[in-house]
Amino acid sequence: MGSLFRSEEVALCQLFLQSESAYTCVSELGELGLVQFRDLNPDVNAFQRKFVNEVRRCDEMERKLRYLEREIRRDAIPMQDTGDNPEAPMPREMIDLEANFEKLENELKEVNSNAEALKRNYLELTELRHILKKTQVFFDEEGHLWPWQAERDGCAGNLDGGSVSLTQNLLPDEAKGPIQLGFVAGVILRERVASFERMLWRACRGNVFLRQAQIEEPLEDPATGEQVYKSVFIIFFQGEQLKLRVKKICEGFRATMYPCPEAPADRREMAMGVKTRLDDLNTVLSQTQDHRHRVLVSAARNLRSWMLKVWKIKAIYHSLNMFNIDTIQNGLIAECWIPVPDLETVQLALRRGTEKSGSLPAILNRLSCVESPPTFHRTNKFTRAFQGLIDSYGVASYREMNPAVYTIITFPFLFAIMFGDLGHGIIMTLFGAWMVWKEKPLSVKKVDSEIWNIFFGGRYIILLMGTFSMYTGIIYNDVFSKSLNLFGSSWHVPFNESTIRDNREIMLDPKQPDQYEGTPYPIGLDPLWQLAANKINFLNSYKMKISIIFGIVHMMFGIILSLWNHRFFNRRLNVLCEFIPQVLFMSCLFVYLTLLVFIKWVNYGAGEDVPLVLTPGCAPSILITFINMVLMKGYEEAKGPNSCSAYMYDGQFYLQRMMVVVAVICVPWMLVAKPYFLYRASKQRAMLGTGGVEGAMEETPSTMPVQPAEDHDMSEILIHQGIHTIEFVLGSVSHTASYLRLWALSLAHAQLSEVLWGMVLRIGLSTAGTTGGFAMYFIFAAWATLTVVILVLMEGLSAFLHTLRLHWVEFQSKFYEGQGYAFVPFSFDSILEANESTVTEAK
Amino acid sequence: MGASALPLIMMTLLWGIVGIVLPIILPKGPHRSLMQCILIITGASCWLFWLCCYMHQMNPLIGPMLHNRTLAAVKQLWPQPGATSV
Numbered sequence: 001m002g003s004l005f006r007s008e009e010v011a012l013c014q015l016f017l018q019s020e021s022a023y024t025c026v027s028e029l030g031e032l033g034l035v036q037f038r039d040l041n042p043d044v045n046a047f048q049r050k051f052v053n054e055v056r057r058c059d060e061m062e063r064k065l066r067y068l069e070r071e072i073r074r075d076a077i078p079m080q081d082t083g084d085n086p087e088a089p090m091p092r093e094m095i096d097l098e099a100n101f102e103k104l105e106n107e108l109k110e111v112n113s114n115a116e117a118l119k120r121n122y123l124e125l126t127e128l129r130h131i132l133k134k135t136q137v138f139f140d141e142e143g144h145l146w147p148w149q150a151e152r153d154g155c156a157g158n159l160d161g162g163s164v165s166l167t168q169n170l171l172p173d174e175a176k177g178p179i180q181l182g183f184v185a186g187v188i189l190r191e192r193v194a195s196f197e198r199m200l201w202r203a204c205r206g207n208v209f210l211r212q213a214q215i216e217e218p219l220e221d222p223a224t225g226e227q228v229y230k231s232v233f234i235i236f237f238q239g240e241q242l243k244l245r246v247k248k249i250c251e252g253f254r255a256t257m258y259p260c261p262e263a264p265a266d267r268r269e270m271a272m273g274v275k276t277r278l279d280d281l282n283t284v285l286s287q288t289q290d291h292r293h294r295v296l297v298s299a300a301r302n303l304r305s306w307m308l309k310v311w312k313i314k315a316i317y318h319s320l321n322m323f324n325i326d327t328i329q330n331g332l333i334a335e336c337w338i339p340v341p342d343l344e345t346v347q348l349a350l351r352r353g354t355e356k357s358g359s360l361p362a363i364l365n366r367l368s369c370v371e372s373p374p375t376f377h378r379t380n381k382f383t384r385a386f387q388g389l390i391d392s393y394g395v396a397s398y399r400e401m402n403p404a405v406y407t408i409i410t411f412p413f414l415f416a417i418m419f420g421d422l423g424h425g426i427i428m429t430l431f432g433a434w435m436v437w438k439e440k441p442l443s444v445k446k447v448d449s450e451i452w453n454i455f456f457g458g459r460y461i462i463l464l465m466g467t468f469s470m471y472t473g474i475i476y477n478d479v480f481s482k483s484l485n486l487f488g489s490s491w492h493v494p495f496n497e498s499t500i501r502d503n504r505e506i507m508l509d510p511k512q513p514d515q516y517e518g519t520p521y522p523i524g525l526d527p528l529w530q531l532a533a534n535k536i537n538f539l540n541s542y543k544m545k546i547s548i549i550f551g552i553v554h555m556m557f558g559i560i561l562s563l564w565n566h567r568f569f570n571r572r573l574n575v576l577c578e579f580i581p582q583v584l585f586m587s588c589l590f591v592y593l594t595l596l597v598f599i600k601w602v603n604y605g606a607g608e609d610v611p612l613v614l615t616p617g618c619a620p621s622i623l624i625t626f627i628n629m630v631l632m633k634g635y636e637e638a639k640g641p642n643s644c645s646a647y648m649y650d651g652q653f654y655l656q657r658m659m660v661v662v663a664v665i666c667v668p669w670m671l672v673a674k675p676y677f678l679y680r681a682s683k684q685r686a687m688l689g690t691g692g693v694e695g696a697m698e699e700t701p702s703t704m705p706v707q708p709a710e711d712h713d714m715s716e717i718l719i720h721q722g723i724h725t726i727e728f729v730l731g732s733v734s735h736t737a738s739y740l741r742l743w744a745l746s747l748a749h750a751q752l753s754e755v756l757w758g759m760v761l762r763i764g765l766s767t768a769g770t771t772g773g774f775a776m777y778f779i780f781a782a783w784a785t786l787t788v789v790i791l792v793l794m795e796g797l798s799a800f801l802h803t804l805r806l807h808w809v810e811f812q813s814k815f816y817e818g819q820g821y822a823f824v825p826f827s828f829d830s831i832l833e834a835n836e837s838t839v840t841e842a843k
Numbered sequence: 844m845g846a847s848a849l850p851l852i853m854m855t856l857l858w859g860i861v862g863i864v865l866p867i868i869l870p871k872g873p874h875r876s877l878m879q880c881i882l883i884i885t886g887a888s889c890w891l892f893w894l895c896c897y898m899h900q901m902n903p904l905i906g907p908m909l910h911n912r913t914l915a916a917v918k919q920l921w922p923q924p925g926a927t928s929v
Contacts, residue, residue: 383877405880406884409881413885471889472892475893485921489917491906492923492924493918493921495918497915500918504910506908506909506911508906508907510902510903515906516903516906520900521900522847522849522853524896525900528909531909531913532907533907534905535907538905538907542895542896545895545899546895549891550888601898601902604902606902607902
């Protein structure tokens, strides 16, 4: 048997590693991905483990790398993903890496802070430049030169000899001279100007004069990097008190003040000085930015591989923390689960690891264990999706039969019974085929959308579902609710025109050879049924029967799988006390039911020389027959050539009665036999007086543990068996009926499809002329959208869910335990993938 | 028995090849048993599905009830074959 039929044999092994080679060996095992380590220090705090410092250092490195990544992303530098997988570096290289990251981080921080200081400086100079420009405007407006003013010397130091006093110009003629005006110039955010003005007016009681002008271009705020709009203002006041007040208000409103010289010559000089300084600053700033860019670009090249290395180191140290320290021989002891077929590969990996570090070889010991090992299914990209469907319900117990193998075909097939439509099947197949064809490029692209990832993960399932739906669509003869007539219908219309005209509806008679050919349509449903008014009657009977037939086949298959489980685990008792009565019960009742279906199909029909009992008028209902069988009801047989019989064959009554008796006997058989044998066995053991339970003990822990006979345990066994029996017996009826959902969903699908055609597309098709063509364009779009959204997506999802339920409950309850835990190997691939997905989520 | 031999033989042959012959001649490889399982289940279920449909129609107990417009269309577009079978 292939390995997927049953989970693999997993052995518990003990690993002795020398201290020097521990790191490299674990690194090799991580690359291999076949070993699951057990935590030998479960009650040790995370902070008390041996390698906690190394883990901390790794976290630090990761933090630095993430900081670098943020900076790189801010500058929109593309980070290369070369796709290569660097090996975990040695511990001594880790120190180099750490130093490297530290250097990079410091450099970047320094560059950033320098840039910020430079930008601040730049901002101040720019604002000063604007002030100088704007104040020029202010004073030019006011200024007209008075010759006598030029002769005057300084007013409280505000004058420059030979230039015009700005402030004096503002004063009326009478007031000039004795009154000294001071002024303050600055820059403030535009939003704050109005409240600033108001505050000034109120605080200074209207004794100050404010002029302001907007700066047209936005300025860059050095801290946040945003562009803000500011305005220049100049405030004139008289006296020291007002000056203090004005200054305080300016500080309160976070306006920056600049020393602005009064004389125009000074201003011009200052402006030129500012301009040169601005140019210098610009050059320095751009050089700083270049430097930062260069640093980031060189870091971006290696960032990804550094990140991978750091993650690998961290993973290795986490694993090392799980080991036990062997102080005597200066080594580490690890316990791990290894699949038995891979023991050789693991040995090779260990040898590679020890060679790299050049120390004594590692020793691998196989231990025997009491607890049950993890369940390991070796899947490939095709089988992984189906295994995932089964594992979602419950991971298989150690070494029991794996339903996933059969699910590969039964799942799409049962889906297709519910979805059967050739047109929709083609759509689904094309979608699945595209995803499978473009597997590699699509899987490399990391898409955030959860829905897409679900669809892509199930691409093989979708492909198979679509293919089988195409087949069942051919059999149901349903293409977007229309039928194909490939082989010629078996039904013909022999009536002449008057008959047709006189009767609104005519039902074709299968007895007439000119209406029914005698042999059915070769593959699938006859196309004429699609046009019939009583199509649903015919289809209901057909689909219900196939639902029951396939349901019972599926369930019997499940019961037979349980036989394989019993044989593998040497549970002879179960074979005798559970399997046989289960098979008998199901066969006597439900397999017999399907037999009746087949008998009715073969024997009863219309035709020229069919005896009366076998004509359609006398065909007994299978459901009624079954019910009467279980109630053991007999019929009064009216003898005579012109009467119908309720029986399909001779001796039916007696055969049925016997079957019901056998089925009824099976119930106490299932209920009592196994507890009785267990009781007897434990009594014998108690009489022998030994504690040895070797002989009778079953191998696996999944069966009931056998203990010395106490009433307590006996009752437990009885209860367990009782539940099992009731579940089976009642379940047999309810599960059989549950399979009727195959009929229900396929009916719903066909009807929805028909409604969509009749109510949407037919309108476009039946409108004639150019309007028809024009309308058809839009109607087809509507019909196609509704088909894909409702019929393919919604119905597909619905049928998928129902098929899943049928597998999980009806099929698996016959044999599956699902009490195991999954084998999660220490693998760098899975760890890196998990880290990547957390990073993408965090973005 | 209202069955004609040809479709029965053809379909049984087809799914017999898929479900019985192909698994036997499958080349040896790591996934041989898995492929065999897949082919057998496919062959069996598809054959059974076709068989049920065929058997349900071979002795029909009722015939299709057609509207007279449909009858006229069918009479014209799907004409009666030359010789009718008994």
